[in-house]
Amino acid sequence: MIMDGLDALKKKYLDGIMAASEEGALETLRLAAIGKKGEVAMKMRELGKMTPKERKSAGPALNALKGEIISALAARKASLGDAALEARLWLDVTMAGRPSRQGSIHPVSQVTEEVAAIFADLGFSVAEGPQIESDWFNFDALNIPPEHPTRTEMDTFYMHRDADDTRVPNVLRTHTSPVQIRYMQEHGAPCRIIAPGRVYRADYDQTHTPMFHQIEGLALGRDISMANLKWVLEEFFSAFFEIDGIKTRFRASHFPFTEPSAEVDIQCSWSDGQLKIGEGDDWMEVLGSGMVHPKVLAAGGIDADKYQGFAFGMGIDRIAMLKYGIPDLRAFFDSDLRWLRHYGFRALDMPSLHAGLSG
Numbered sequence: 556m557i558m559d560g561l562d563a564l565k566k567k568y569l570d571g572i573m574a575a576s577e578e579g580a581l582e583t584l585r586l587a588a589i590g591k592k593g594e595v596a597m598k599m600r601e602l603g604k605m606t607p608k609e610r611k612s613a614g615p616a617l618n619a620l621k622g623e624i625i626s627a628l629a630a631r632k633a634s635l636g637d638a639a640l641e642a643r644l645w646l647d648v649t650m651a652g653r654p655s656r657q658g659s660i661h662p663v664s665q666v667t668e669e670v671a672a673i674f675a676d677l678g679f680s681v682a683e684g685p686q687i688e689s690d691w692f693n694f695d696a697l698n699i700p701p702e703h704p705t706r707t708e709m710d711t712f713y714m715h716r717d718a719d720d721t722r723v724p725n726v727l728r729t730h731t732s733p734v735q736i737r738y739m740q741e742h743g744a745p746c747r748i749i750a751p752g753r754v755y756r757a758d759y760d761q762t763h764t765p766m767f768h769q770i771e772g773l774a775l776g777r778d779i780s781m782a783n784l785k786w787v788l789e790e791f792f793s794a795f796f797e798i799d800g801i802k803t804r805f806r807a808s809h810f811p812f813t814e815p816s817a818e819v820d821i822q823c824s825w826s827d828g829q830l831k832i833g834e835g836d837d838w839m840e841v842l843g844s845g846m847v848h849p850k851v852l853a854a855g856g857i858d859a860d861k862y863q864g865f866a867f868g869m870g871i872d873r874i875a876m877l878k879y880g881i882p883d884l885r886a887f888f889d890s891d892l893r894w895l896r897h898y899g900f901r902a903l904d905m906p907s908l909h910a911g912l913s914g
């Protein structure tokens with residue numbers, strides 16, 4: 556009698572297990588079949604009432620059914636797990652990218668490109684030099700004497716030399732000016748170049764970081780003068796800040812590598828704590844410049860009786876802060892993605908004069 560119902564029971568549970576679509580349903584089936592009060596368990600209890608003969612065939616049959624149900628449950632559980640894993644790993648390579656993962660261009664890179672685009676239009680090409688520089692290129696060739704304060708360890712990062720090595724150590728370049736010398740030595744005059752890049756000084760506060768960026772300019776010819784410098788810089792600042800006719804102010808200054816030397820300010824206004832470039836009666840210092848010193852021309856292998864010209868150096872990070880309203884220089888180099896998303900630029904917007912510099 557027991558045996559009669561077993562086939563139906565087996566079919567019911569094995570079909571149910573195959574159809575189960577989640578682990579909860581499998582557990583319900585397990586309890587209904589082989590749990591303490593499950594159907595198979597109840598039938599096992601009836602074994603005691605059977606004759607020994609009946610028991611001999613019903614016992615193994617019930618045990619076999621129980622075993623089948625247990626292994627069917629385990630198999631189904633495993634295949635549900637595989638399916639869940641597969642669903643998670645499924646990848647559609649034709650799916651569109653996620654915009655939230657997009658990278659962005661750092662303001663320093665963007666501004667460097669903008670500056671290069673403007674100067675390219677004025678006939679300047681881009682030159683480069685090494686960041687680890689000999690002290691001759693970084694100082695001597697630029698007419699900076701050995702006792703000059705910038706050469707002390709306080710400002711300049713000197714590279715390591717072994718104790719028995721008596722050569723003067725190399726330095727991390729403290730400015731982009733040594734590129735002037737390298738370019739003159741290699742290409743001679745006349746020339747018109749800019750040289751953007753990283754420079755290093757031992758300094759750290761809201762407006763100074765130990766690594767920052769400068770852009771150097773150099774123009775040599777037979778009769779290049781300070782007047783040419785003023786025109787070039789006014790053209791540059793008007794294009795860079797996208798404001799026509801920005802005025803500059805030249806203040807007499809001193810740099811060892813230029814004679815005469817000038818610090819250059821651009822016109823601005825401060826009202827209610829708001830800075831506006833290109834209007835008003837205030838001035839903001841933006842760069843150092845001058846006529847290249849004859850000793851510097853000589854170090855570059857240029858005949859100072861034939862050629863003369865101007866040079867300038869300005870901070871890229873600083874003009875980026877002014878143009879894009881970025882308050883703290885240190886944040887430039889913190890690698891904080893939220894800062895980059897806020898101040899960064901879209902990757903495919905290359906600045907050009909005709910398309911608009913800042914995209």
Ligand code: DAH
Pocket residue numbers: 729730731732771772810812813842843844845866867868869
């Ligand atoms: N090298 C100077 C600095 O780092 C900047 C500078 C001033 C560069 C005058 C020049 C120049 O080419 O003519 O502060």
